Amino acid sequence: MSKIVKGKYTADAVAGFTHRTAMEEAARCLLCHDAPCSQGCPAGTDPGKFIRSIRFRNVKGAAETIRENNVLGGSCARVCPYDNLCEEACSRCGIDRPIEIGKLQRYAIEQEKLFKMKTLQAPKTKKPGKVACVGAGPASLACAAELAKAGYRVTIFEREAKAGGVLTYGITPARLPQAVVDHDIAQVRGLGVKFVYNKEVKAADLEDFDAVFIGAGLWKPSLSNHGFKGAHLKGVYTAIDFLKEARTKKKDFDPGKRVIVIGGGDVAVDSAVTAKLLGAEDVRILYRRTIEEAPANINEFQYALSLGIGITTGLYPVAAEGTKTRLKAVKAKGFYDKAASAEFSADTLVFATGQQPEDMSKIAPVKLDPKKGLIKVSKGKAGDKFFAGGDIVNGGKTVVEAVAEGKEAAAAMIDYLEKKGVK
Amino acid sequence: MAKKDLSIKYLGVDCLNPFFLSSSPVGGNYDMVAKCYETGWGGCFFKTVGIFVADECSPRFDQTNKEGLPWVGFKNMEQISDKPTEVNFEYIYRLVRDYPEHITVASIMGSSVSEWKQLAKMCDEAGVKLIEGNFSCPQMTSHDMGSDVGTNNELVESYSRAVAETTDIPFIAKMTPNCKNMEEHAMAAIRGGAAAVSAINTIKSITNVDFENLTGMPVVDGKSSISGYSGAAVKPIALRFCTQVNQCEELQKMVKGGKYDFGYGHEMSGIGGIETWRDCAEFLAVGCRNIQVTTAIMQYGYRIVEDMISGMQYFMDERGYNSLDEFIGCALPKLIPAEELNREYKVLPKFDDKKCIGCGRCYVSCYDAAHQAIDWNEKKRRPELNDNCVGCHLCLNVCPVQECITPGEIKWKVRDKDGNAVREAKNPAKIKFKKNAKKDKSLSLKEHYE
Numbered sequence: 001m002s003k004i005v006k007g008k009y010t011a012d013a014v015a016g017f018t019h020r021t022a023m024e025e026a027a028r029c030l031l032c033h034d035a036p037c038s039q040g041c042p043a044g045t046d047p048g049k050f051i052r053s054i055r056f057r058n059v060k061g062a063a064e065t066i067r068e069n070n071v072l073g074g075s076c077a078r079v080c081p082y083d084n085l086c087e088e089a090c091s092r093c094g095i096d097r098p099i100e101i102g103k104l105q106r107y108a109i110e111q112e113k114l115f116k117m118k119t120l121q122a123p124k125t126k127k128p129g130k131v132a133c134v135g136a137g138p139a140s141l142a143c144a145a146e147l148a149k150a151g152y153r154v155t156i157f158e159r160e161a162k163a164g165g166v167l168t169y170g171i172t173p174a175r176l177p178q179a180v181v182d183h184d185i186a187q188v189r190g191l192g193v194k195f196v197y198n199k200e201v202k203a204a205d206l207e208d209f210d211a212v213f214i215g216a217g218l219w220k221p222s223l224s225n226h227g228f229k230g231a232h233l234k235g236v237y238t239a240i241d242f243l244k245e246a247r248t249k250k251k252d253f254d255p256g257k258r259v260i261v262i263g264g265g266d267v268a269v270d271s272a273v274t275a276k277l278l279g280a281e282d283v284r285i286l287y288r289r290t291i292e293e294a295p296a297n298i299n300e301f302q303y304a305l306s307l308g309i310g311i312t313t314g315l316y317p318v319a320a321e322g323t324k325t326r327l328k329a330v331k332a333k334g335f336y337d338k339a340a341s342a343e344f345s346a347d348t349l350v351f352a353t354g355q356q357p358e359d360m361s362k363i364a365p366v367k368l369d370p371k372k373g374l375i376k377v378s379k380g381k382a383g384d385k386f387f388a389g390g391d392i393v394n395g396g397k398t399v400v401e402a403v404a405e406g407k408e409a410a411a412a413m414i415d416y417l418e419k420k421g422v423k
Numbered sequence: 424m425a426k427k428d429l430s431i432k433y434l435g436v437d438c439l440n441p442f443f444l445s446s447s448p449v450g451g452n453y454d455m456v457a458k459c460y461e462t463g464w465g466g467c468f469f470k471t472v473g474i475f476v477a478d479e480c481s482p483r484f485d486q487t488n489k490e491g492l493p494w495v496g497f498k499n500m501e502q503i504s505d506k507p508t509e510v511n512f513e514y515i516y517r518l519v520r521d522y523p524e525h526i527t528v529a530s531i532m533g534s535s536v537s538e539w540k541q542l543a544k545m546c547d548e549a550g551v552k553l554i555e556g557n558f559s560c561p562q563m564t565s566h567d568m569g570s571d572v573g574t575n576n577e578l579v580e581s582y583s584r585a586v587a588e589t590t591d592i593p594f595i596a597k598m599t600p601n602c603k604n605m606e607e608h609a610m611a612a613i614r615g616g617a618a619a620v621s622a623i624n625t626i627k628s629i630t631n632v633d634f635e636n637l638t639g640m641p642v643v644d645g646k647s648s649i650s651g652y653s654g655a656a657v658k659p660i661a662l663r664f665c666t667q668v669n670q671c672e673e674l675q676k677m678v679k680g681g682k683y684d685f686g687y688g689h690e691m692s693g694i695g696g697i698e699t700w701r702d703c704a705e706f707l708a709v710g711c712r713n714i715q716v717t718t719a720i721m722q723y724g725y726r727i728v729e730d731m732i733s734g735m736q737y738f739m740d741e742r743g744y745n746s747l748d749e750f751i752g753c754a755l756p757k758l759i760p761a762e763e764l765n766r767e768y769k770v771l772p773k774f775d776d777k778k779c780i781g782c783g784r785c786y787v788s789c790y791d792a793a794h795q796a797i798d799w800n801e802k803k804r805r806p807e808l809n810d811n812c813v814g815c816h817l818c819l820n821v822c823p824v825q826e827c828i829t830p831g832e833i834k835w836k837v838r839d840k841d842g843n844a845v846r847e848a849k850n851p852a853k854i855k856f857k858k859n860a861k862k863d864k865s866l867s868l869k870e871h872y873e
Contacts, residue, residue, distance in 0.1 A: 020491055027490030030823050033783025033799065055490065094780030095824060 137165020139390025256347025587616025625651020661695020773831025
């Protein structure tokens with residue numbers, strides 16, 4: 001019989017390092033001459049340098065190295081797919097196993113908070129240029145921080161009541177505690193960036209700004225297009241609504257006893273984990289393809305499995321059945337195996353089958369990819385005073401890639417504003 | 424494996440094995456010592472007894488660590504026993520009576536000739552087979568005792584004489600490393616009538632500075648003091664002192680033919696940073712016939728002796744030794760002055776590209792700290808040795824991969840008329856040396872190192 005891990009919705013899934021264990025882990029680092037880990041980060045984080053700082057008992061210096069490069073260093077430490085990035089590049093793999101770089105980054109940022117460090121500073125004299133960022137997700141936050149560091153006056157417009165985008169509304173808090181997200185956002189705010197919440201941006205709102213970054217993300221659910229029936233039933237959710245409602249209501253949210261989550265990405269895993277941690281008895285991820293094809297990180301699948309969540313591959317849902325007030329069952333068919341079919345009892349069905357962009361051409365004269373509706377950019381430039389990055393450009397990738405794109409766009413914006421000679 | 428016999432005669436006394444507790448908190452009362460004997464220790468140097476009864480401070484320990492590895496070194500501020508003299512001798516008497524096969528050694532410390540005599544007499548009455556004189560505790564609150572005495576040849580000699588005149592029990596003088604020349608003090612002890620010396624006691628130290636109280640550590644009500652350092656970090660220093668004392672010809676001559684010459688020359692007891700059977704074997708190799716341990720017991724408990732015994736037996740089996748005597752002192756002839764080393768000889772490092780993981784540590788250290796003899800192939804992420812190599816082996820020492828960099832080709836210097844090394848050759852005249860070097864390698868203890 002397998003031992004199942006019991007977790008709490010708002011409790012850390014993994015314990016962090018203490019001073020002692022962090023030092024032990026840093027001591028395992030080979031301190032490479034040309035640290036390959038430092039070349040493995042999309043956002044350009046330099047683990048070779050910050051781990052060396054930890055090893056030589058300069059944890060504040062370590063936090064500075066992380067924070068100066070990545071304003072979302074705390075969140076990235078939790079959600080980055082390290083095993084595909086810096087940790088995969090780690091030389092120590094040649095001996096036994098890689099250094100736990102993500103966990104060391106988490107430790108350094110925890111120390112930063114403990115010491116109440118104020119690593120990032122904006123210049124006292126502001127530049128005249130006014131910049132707006134649409135959306136308060138990872139790409140916008142990273143872009144805003146770079147611009148504020150360069151002395152520009154930045155305003156972030158956010159439709160929701162809180163900043164963070166997917167960090168706040170899309171990821172289960174066991175994996176990414178809200179306090180970690182808030183600490184990262186506090187760094188952005190500390191640079192003098194202005195946040196405007198509950199604000200649906202219109203084209204007119206952006207007229208007064210010298211440059212605009214669009215980091216609106218993907219928030220329109222794309223439901224199964226296989227002629228699914230019964231999507232209107234109570235108990236059928238999109239992952240965005242499900243996760244958001246869970247994060248808002250927390251313990252008071254009832255996910256139902258039997259939960260089926262459709263999808264094979266990180267959002268599907270997060271939805272399943274959320275349901276399980278909030279008390280659902282039987283949670284199953286239903287994915288039409290194979291594990292090998294699933295976009296989610298295998299570590300996340302393993303975490304879900306350790307909580308007792310089942311993963312069923314090869315099936316896709318065709319219909320939901322129930323009464324007006326309640327979902328009762330979900331019917332599924334084989335995706336590759338045409339002979340396969342199944343029927344599951346379910347109280348809740350969550351579609352985590354991807355998200356789509358909203359029409360950004362309504363607020364800015366940007367070029368859109370005709371098929372997917374994503375914003376087309378060249379090194380962050382989307383034409384005239386408009387720039388974009390993050391999921392709205394790349395179609396939904398990692399947080400660290402959104403940070404990288406936000407930084408790249410910020411550099412292009414600074415270049416644009418300087419050339420334009422904004423006064 | 425046939426269990427090898429670890430018994431040994433030390434100063435004429437039959438010991439089950441050479442593994443003893445050193446005089447310290449690990450052997451401070453009857454129950455502790457009884458437990459250590461049950462666990463397998465051959466004997467115990469009981470915590471030093473004096474007429475002076477110590478008044479201890481709190482806290483009294485600190486440790487040094489490196490990269491998260493604790494207890495690299497250990498500092499203690501304890502003095503000699505804080506129990507009344509009579510209580511200690513009662514413990515010792517009972518241990519001698521109840522554990523006749525185990526060797527309970529009385530460690531004593533006086534502050535005057537009469538005190539030393541008085542203590543020696545009590546040892547005689549308790550029936551101990553060996554006495555150790557503590558001339559070396561570096562944190563005594565009285566300057567008439569401890570390492571201040573141990574560096575004063577006149578006092579060492581006269582106190583050793585005080586004991587020797589009182590009893591025939593062999594007397595071992597415990598030396599302090601806080602000295603300029605240990606052989607001098609050791610000879611003073613032998614001159615006074617001591618049978619042998621033991622070394623090293625702890626090294627005067629300040630392990631860490633506390634930045635809250637702006638003093639050393641441990642912090643005793645806001646202040647701290649210099650006191651003794653021990654543990655793994657001091658082993659190299661201890662091995663050096665043991666080697667020097669054992670190699671001292673003048674001292675060996677003094678012992679030879681004397682009252683306490685049992686046919687083995689000077690019978691040193693080695694102390695300092697011993698944790699494993701291998702550490703023990705090293706002290707035996709430099710001529711020690713008895714081994715004393717404390718710090719490792721403070722960290723891990725008496726049970727460490729189990730692996731000392733088993734590991735030593737496996738070692739002896741592997742090397743074909745049937746008794747400890749067969750290898751005691753085996754390294755002494757090959758430990759020679761620096762001026763006598765063959766400086767024509769040079770071993771180049773050999774790099775195993777398949778084992779190499781490309782960390783570049785050898786490159787960094789060679790460039791920043793040696794002779795820029797390694798080029799870094801950025802494409803392959805591999806080191807490449809160039810002609811600057813002097814064979815220092817810094818690369819081999821920093822490499823984190825087991826047996827990735829190993830000793831390789833041997834080169835011999837070719838000198839011009841003025842004695843300047845002009846080029847290198849595979850000198851055929853030295854082939855004999857090379858063969859020996861190879862043989863040594865096959866016999867190396869490397870596998871036990873890892």
